Amino acid sequence: MRTIKITLLAALTSGLLLSSCKYEEGPAISVLTKKQRVENTWVIDKALDNGEDVTSDFDEYTLITDKDGDAKLNASYTFGNFTYDAETNGTWTFEDSKESINFDYEDDDADKTYQILKLKSNEMWLREKGDDLELRLKSK
Numbered sequence: 001m002r003t004i005k006i007t008l009l010a011a012l013t014s015g016l017l018l019s020s021c022k023y024e025e026g027p028a029i030s031v032l033t034k035k036q037r038v039e040n041t042w043v044i045d046k047a048l049d050n051g052e053d054v055t056s057d058f059d060e061y062t063l064i065t066d067k068d069g070d071a072k073l074n075a076s077y078t079f080g081n082f083t084y085d086a087e088t089n090g091t092w093t094f095e096d097s098k099e100s101i102n103f104d105y106e107d108d109d110a111d112k113t114y115q116i117l118k119l120k121s122n123e124m125w126l127r128e129k130g131d132d133l134e135l136r137l138k139s140k
Contacts, residue, residue: 022099025118025125034098037119039067042137045123050132062140065092071103073110086110100129 030037042065044058060076071092077084090105095113102113114126114135122139 023116023118027118027120030120032121034094034119035067037121038065038092038101038124040065040121040124041140042124043140044135045138046136048132048134048136054133058135063137069093071105073103073105101126 042063044055044061046053047055047058060074060078062074064072064074069091071090073086073088073090075086077086086107088105088107088110090103090107090110093102093104094100095102098116100113100115102111104111113129115129116124117127117134118125118136124137125134126137127134
C-alpha cells in the first residue's frame, strides 16, 4: 500500500511540474516559480524582426524586473551624433494563464505585451503580440 501511495504522489508531482512549464522553447521542468524566473536584470542577447537580425538596435537596453511586479526600462538611442537616454518605471503582469507578459510603464510608448516563448532564470524569449519582433533576453 505504501508503494502505491509513493508512486501516486510521484506521478502527481511530475504532472504538476510538467504542466506548469508550457512555453514553446521550454524549459520542461523548473523548481523556480514563473515569477521567480522573471525577476532579473535583463539585456537583449538577440533581437529578430520578421527573421532579420536587428540586435544592434537594442544594444543599450536594460530591463530590471522584480517578483513583486515592478519593472524599470533603461534605453539609449543613437541617431547619428545624437544620443538620447530614456528611463521609465512601471509594472509587469502575467496574462493569458501566464503565457504572456504585459509591461505597463509611465512612458506609455514603451507599453507592450509579449508572448513568452522561453522562461528560465537566466534566459527569457519574448515575441511582441501583433508584431514579428522577437526579443531574446539574458541575465546581465
